[in-house]
Amino acid sequence: MADSEHAPVDLIELASDAPIRFFDLKAQQASIRPALETRWTDILDHGRYIGGPEVSELEQKLCAFTGAADAVAVGSGTQALVMPMIGLGYGYGDAVFVPGFTYNASVNAVLLAGATPVFVDINPKTFNMCPEDLERRVKQVARQRNLRAKAVMPVDLYGLPADYEGIGTVADQYGLEIISDAAQSFGGQSGNKWVGALASITATSFYPTKTLGGYGDGGAILTTDKGIGDMLRSIRWHGTGEDRKNSIRVGLNGRCDSIQCAVVSEKLSIFEAERGRRLAIDALYRKHLSGVVEIQSRFSDSAMNSTSACGLFTIRVSDRDRVRAELSEQGIPTSIYYDTPLHRMPAFEHFNPAGGLPECERASEEVLSLPMHPYLSEGQVGRICEGVLGAVRG
Numbered sequence: 001m002a003d004s005e006h007a008p009v010d011l012i013e014l015a016s017d018a019p020i021r022f023f024d025l026k027a028q029q030a031s032i033r034p035a036l037e038t039r040w041t042d043i044l045d046h047g048r049y050i051g052g053p054e055v056s057e058l059e060q061k062l063c064a065f066t067g068a069a070d071a072v073a074v075g076s077g078t079q080a081l082v083m084p085m086i087g088l089g090y091g092y093g094d095a096v097f098v099p100g101f102t103y104n105a106s107v108n109a110v111l112l113a114g115a116t117p118v119f120v121d122i123n124p125k126t127f128n129m130c131p132e133d134l135e136r137r138v139k140q141v142a143r144q145r146n147l148r149a150k151a152v153m154p155v156d157l158y159g160l161p162a163d164y165e166g167i168g169t170v171a172d173q174y175g176l177e178i179i180s181d182a183a184q185s186f187g188g189q190s191g192n193k194w195v196g197a198l199a200s201i202t203a204t205s206f207y208p209t210k211t212l213g214g215y216g217d218g219g220a221i222l223t224t225d226k227g228i229g230d231m232l233r234s235i236r237w238h239g240t241g242e243d244r245k246n247s248i249r250v251g252l253n254g255r256c257d258s259i260q261c262a263v264v265s266e267k268l269s270i271f272e273a274e275r276g277r278r279l280a281i282d283a284l285y286r287k288h289l290s291g292v293v294e295i296q297s298r299f300s301d302s303a304m305n306s307t308s309a310c311g312l313f314t315i316r317v318s319d320r321d322r323v324r325a326e327l328s329e330q331g332i333p334t335s336i337y338y339d340t341p342l343h344r345m346p347a348f349e350h351f352n353p354a355g356g357l358p359e360c361e362r363a364s365e366e367v368l369s370l371p372m373h374p375y376l377s378e379g380q381v382g383r384i385c386e387g388v389l390g391a392v393r394g
């Protein structure tokens with residue numbers, strides 16, 4: 001969807017010299033606080049802190065928003081990734097393809113499920129998994145006796161949906177399940193589908209600073225298959241059947257409590273407005289910075305009409321430390337996601353493929369994320385851009 005297709009959105013009014021925060025959960029809280037206080041009272045009154053009505057309320061709202069057939073609220077984004085792999089019975093020797101440039105939770109989830117991660121390089125423009133490199137690695141695995149290619153885990157980095165078209169083609173050809181890591185991309189779209197309906201299994205996180213965050217840990221699995229939803233509801237309660245006593249499969253405590261579900265439900269009620277402002281801020285950044293700095297592409301490779309959830313706004317800069325220091329002196333906070341690719345981390349370096357992952361390595365040296373949240377004003381974005389342009393021009 002091009003920017004011009006979005007209705008104009010009013011950003012909040014704040015002077016350009018007002019303090020700039022990288023995220024701003026306080027400003028957001030002010031708009032939902034009265035509703036949350038009513039929610040606390042309801043929960044204290046009914047007393048069902050686990051499995052209260054807020055859980056199914058949130059699950060229904062998530063389905064209504066995304067178009068997923070089912071949603072299962074769980075304890076974190078990491079659990080949302082691990083649980084489907086437990087349910088699908090992955091284990092020793094089952095290969096799951098993951099990008100080498102993502103948060104460590106993606107690969108931890110594969111290992112916690114007992115499967116083997118196979119790292120894939122990224123597309124330098126989108127920072128997301130490269131479908132061509134995926135195919136190359138799938139073919140390599142097919143030549144190895146000790147590994148069976150089972151699944152691919154695309155990650156929607158910074159909010160931009162991965163190339164589900166390109167990855168889907170490879171997955172269909174080699175019989176791979178797609179488990180989407182959408183921890184950073186709730187609210188993103190590709191084609192005419194929302195994140196949550198782009199893969200048969202999608203994991204998202206409600207970590208407080210995510211596009212849809214709670215006030216603690218939480219997450220959800222969205223699925224296009226009702227049967228998977230039923231299985232995951234059993235897994236989140238120690239693999240029990242309807243009686244919640246006898247385990248009929250292996251499971252864990254993967255529940256999201258009533259309070260977190262209530263918070264996320266309330267945040268969903270302001271989500272569309274916040275999403276519109278994120279998109280408007282993204283467009284402003286692009287207007288000021290395009291042509292001078294390299295910005296994460298708005299499009300995945302083949303699904304040309306994808307729309308980022310705008311969880312983070314990320315540029316590439318050489319001489320990153322100097323640029324960061326100059327911005328910091330001007331009161332402009334920045335952050336780096338991520339300065340070490342996964343195959344270079346001590347816990348995962350034995351999965352480092354021969355020849356490394358050149359694009360993951362280059363990205364980790366150059367990426368810089370600028371403030372991105374719905375409570376930035378046009379003046380503040382202008383000030384950030386002036387700072388960036390001044391710093392990169394030297």
Ligand SMILES: Cc1ncc(COP(=O)(O)O)c(C=O)c1O
Pocket residue numbers: 076077078079102103105106155181183184205206207217218219
């Ligand atoms: C890409 C990615 N995957 C998974 C996770 C894990 O989510 P959680 O922290 O809710 O377990 C995160 C959280 O930061 C993430 O960014």
